[in-house]
Amino acid sequence: MLSPREKEIAAAYARGENYQRIATSLHIAPSTVRTHLATIYRKLGVSSKIELLKALEGEQPQSKNSEEQAMLISELALSLEEAISRERALSEVLSIISRSAGNIQEVISAVLGYALELCDAQFGILFAYSPEKGFKATYIKEIPLAFQTWLTEQDWFHVSPNTGLGRMVSDTDIINIADVRMEEIYRHGDPLRDATANLGGARSFTAIPMVSKEGLIGAFTIYRQQLRPFEEKSLLIARIFADQSVIAIENARLVSEVRSAKGK
Structure with a gap:
């Protein structure tokens, strides 16, 4: 039922390879991999990677009624659309970085905007760190005015080691808090946590470290105002955009250095 190319892609995907790796090994575009996988799933009548692996091993898929089949097809279609949106957003961000000529404001605004859209979050902040x-909130997107005012008044400020940002400094790793109001630090009245929850209206929160060759330079944070913890997919997106923010900041620094050197 599958063409030779479809068999290659199906086998690689069932082994756990992602779109990008398959595309690189076969010298095709990731979007082409997605198109092939949609055809493969339809031909084999499967709706998950596990079912795909079983089908490749010769196991017949269980029959599904029309309602189940329609639901599975719609889920697959939505997943493919989400993947396309993620790749399009990343492509746009890379394009903005390449043509920004050191305009860091434009880049970070775009990065935060795409991150909020793809992570289904209400607001985001890029904190500089020293x-x-x-920390200092240097770039913001869609933040409630009361929380924005509080952050502006703080300028640079130190955080408790028990806050999300404080834990991130200690571990230099992603911090994912399901409910900012359920942690002990909120009940103890920590200023940052109080502002995050009560002025920002945040419930679920994630902080992504921004690391350059010099070490930690900032944090990329996004917030949901509903109690809905960030899932692995959202954390992956946030990490990608945090990394792109680091690249943009480094590019801006290099452009500034080159301009200064020319002016001497």
């Missing part, structure tokens, strides 16, 4: 001065 071991001596602490």
